[in-house]
Amino acid sequence: MKIVRDIKEMRQISKKERSKGNIIGFVPTMGYLHQGHISLAEKSVKECEITVMSIYVNPLQFGPQEDFLRYPRNLKKDMELAKKAGVDYLFVPNDSQMYPVPFLSAVEVNTISEGLCGKLRPGHFKGVATVVNKLFNIVEPDIAYFGQKDAQQAAIIKKMAFDLNMPVKIKVLPIVREKDGLAMSSRNTYLNQLERKDAVILYESLRKACSLIEKGERRSAVIAGQMKRLINKVESARISYIAIVDAEDLRELKIIKNNTLIAVAGFVGKVRLIDNIVIKIKNQKPKTKNQKPKIQVNKNDENNV
Ligand code: AMP
Numbered sequence: 001m002k003i004v005r006d007i008k009e010m011r012q013i014s015k016k017e018r019s020k021g022n023i024i025g026f027v028p029t030m031g032y033l034h035q036g037h038i039s040l041a042e043k044s045v046k047e048c049e050i051t052v053m054s055i056y057v058n059p060l061q062f063g064p065q066e067d068f069l070r071y072p073r074n075l076k077k078d079m080e081l082a083k084k085a086g087v088d089y090l091f092v093p094n095d096s097q098m099y100p101v102p103f104l105s106a107v108e109v110n111t112i113s114e115g116l117c118g119k120l121r122p123g124h125f126k127g128v129a130t131v132v133n134k135l136f137n138i139v140e141p142d143i144a145y146f147g148q149k150d151a152q153q154a155a156i157i158k159k160m161a162f163d164l165n166m167p168v169k170i171k172v173l174p175i176v177r178e179k180d181g182l183a184m185s186s187r188n189t190y191l192n193q194l195e196r197k198d199a200v201i202l203y204e205s206l207r208k209a210c211s212l213i214e215k216g217e218r219r220s221a222v223i224a225g226q227m228k229r230l231i232n233k234v235e236s237a238r239i240s241y242i243a244i245v246d247a248e249d250l251r252e253l254k255i256i257k258n259n260t261l262i263a264v265a266g267f268v269g270k271v272r273l274i275d276n277i278v279i280k281i282k283n284q285k286p287k288t289k290n291q292k293p294k295i296q297v298n299k300n301d302e303n304n305v
Contacts (some may be wrong), residue, residue: 001083002040004091007138013089014052014140016124026141026248031055032072032186033081040145043173045086052139053082054091056098061127072189084292091139098134107133109156109163116152116243116263117273117274128153129160130240136161136168143169147176148185151261151276154251177203177277183275194236195269201234202264202275205242209262215280218256220244231266240265240272247278257281 004010017024025044037053044051053267055078059106062068075092082090106126111127112118136144144161146154155269161170176184181203182196191199212223224242231237245252247261256279263276 001079002089003079003092004089007093010052010089010091010138011140014138014280017050018102018140023143024048024139024141025051026135026139026144027051027087028144028146029053029055029133030071030186031078032074032189033078034186036147036149036184038081038085039176040147040173041085043171044143044145048143050089052085052089052091053087054093054135056091056093056131056135058098058127058131059095060099060130061124061125062124063121064156066121067187072186093138098131104167106130107160107164109160112152112155112159115250115252116234116241118152120240120265125156125270129156132157133160133164133166133209136166138288139166143171145171145173148172148276148278149175149185150274151247151263151278152250152255155248156224156250174302181207181276183272183273187271187273190271191268195271198234198236198287199268199271199273201231201268202266202273203239203299205264206262206275206277210277210279213256213281220252220254220256223256223262227262227264231264234268236269238267240267267300 002012013025025048027037027040027044041051041053055075057068057071057073059068079090107129108126109129118125146157148154158170161168174305178184180200181205182188182200208230209223209227212226217223224244228239228240231239243263244256245261253260258281260279261276262279263274265272265274
């Protein structure tokens with residue numbers, strides 16, 4: 001695995017690989033790698049001749065009161081993990097190359113950036129869209145891999161790539177979880193022992209939603225209410241939002257339908273966590289008059305464009 005720190009060098013490498021006819025897979029990350037990131041890299045290694053992973057803690061997507069400076073970093077360990085996953089090039093640019101002063105440009109994806117996390121983190125998705133756009137321009141991947149963990153981010157990147165005719169296929173892969181169900185996240189490292197135990201409540205609230213839907217409940221308000229009740233039982237947990245929306249355009253849904261995203265965000269102690277689930281409901285046609293339609297709730301669907 002080669003470490004590439006220079007933008008120009010990264011571009012030259014990509015051009016060379018492309019000229020050999022190699023398909024380039026790309027996994028953008030902010031580092032402090034865990035199995036969630038690695039699952040994306042492994043998929044790319046499986047599907048593409050060349051895998052580029054980037055590690056860049058993008059200052060543009062952090063608000064002034066957020067954790068940019070203390071965001072966990074461990075490049076040495078990341079290098080080991082990326083190499084083991086089969087990454088060919090680890091792109092690690094620095095701030096002065098990424099954002100030469102003055103930096104005056106930005107990419108915005110309207111509407112779907114405004115709800116959910118966008119409401120709580122003004123400017124966050126503008127920062128995300130801008131850096132991903134820059135990384136796409138530098139790496140020029142054929143396929144880029146993102147995690148369903150950041151469902152709103154994935155929806156925004158897909159829309160950006162579609163709207164702006166970017167020559168890249170966006171693939172969104174399922175959430176990788178700890179044994180107890182907590183979604184893996186670099187920020188889980190901030191949790192103390194008690195908070196770590198409490199943090200699983202977000203996933204449990206999503207499971208509760210699933211079980212209600214499996215029993216036939218379709219009213220979003222009822223489902224959100226039950227989730228709220230469950231989370232509020234945990235003292236260290238504070239809900240930021242529970243959103244029940246269309247998984248693609250993130251429009252609010254009053255009634256659950258096929259391809260509904262249920263997303264939850266909140267704090268456990270001082271740590272901000274997010275999690276979500278996509279509900280797939282398949283109403284199969286009954287074979288006999290008395291047979292009820294079969295409902296399938298698919299909890300972790302792979303969601304490709
Ligand atoms: P980050 O380093 O947090 O910016 O994440 C880089 C990529 O990894 C994003 O596409 C995330 O959605 C994805 N990712 C983060 N956590 C997980 C997880 N638990 N499962 C799957 N993908 C993840």
